[in-house]
Amino acid sequence: MQLSNTSQYAIRILAYIADQADSPLVNATQLSQRLHIPYKFLTKIMTTLVKKDLILSIRGKEGGYALKRDSSEIMVGDILDIFNDSIQDEQCVLGIGFCNGMCKCALHDQWMEPKHLLQKMFRESSLKDIAGRGCKI
């Protein structure tokens, strides 16, 4: 009952970059050191984020990374989607989920409310909302 390591890293990376809005580019070495994420693993994640159009990368000397959109327009849900960590509408709490509406266990209806709250939270929270409070995650 937890996000993958990779998703957690991605969120922290993006939040960090969002928070550095003054400095145009942030490089992998800095991200790795400040966020304590293994350098090589971090660059792998960055490449994914570049391909998914969340991050702009500049290669070569003086290069680095920047957000491709405004931090208020990148939602936590967008990040979770990339790493297959978001909550699907049909997803069963237990992960079993081949029960139909006709025949549901006692958890089925109880799961609706927290599920919708979580989906809404992920869908409506932007990087701007989780960064920029002076302390890093």
Added chain:
Amino acid sequence: MQLSNTSQYAIRILAYIADQADSPLVNATQLSQRLHIPYKFLTKIMTTLVKKDLILSIRGKEGGYALKRDSSEIMVGDILDIFNDSIQDEQCVLGIGFCNGMCKCALHDQWMEPKHLLQKMFRESSLKDIAGRGCKI
């Protein structure tokens, strides 16, 4: 954002046994076949449940498994606890969770409500609640 395979299996196994209250013992072969859980993996899980005192086992011919307590007294949360799949009070949505109360991201407070709903649901739902509706999970 999902329970482990093992937890899912354990819940389904226990719910199945709860549903067979008429037949005193259920054996591993039957459980494996009816629930489509690999036999050897299932017996490994059963041994854990026996050690954790949720299941009573009888070895030898005519042996099998039975619930050790009434199905209304075994909670889903008890099962999740065994396989380290329950939601801890201090657990952060993102799994990051080294932020203190002084300095919280926008998700921190929003997570409280769904978290409490889920914890309550797991704590208060028994095997009896999820089994015995005529259809198996």
Added chain:
DNA sequence: TTCAATTACTATCTTAAGGTAGTATTAATA
């Protein structure tokens, strides 16, 4: 007392996530 049916134990294999290593490519600047 032997056999067959059952659970328990120990060791190993497989898979996917997480992580590492080395090299290629790119681009600013001396």
Added chain:
DNA sequence: TATTAATACTACCTTAAGATAGTAATTGAA
């Protein structure tokens, strides 16, 4: 143009969950 600092690519290693295999221990019944 050569150097250097950066990202990108490809391949591999590690770890833990998931799954399998073989054998031992237990027990009811022929």
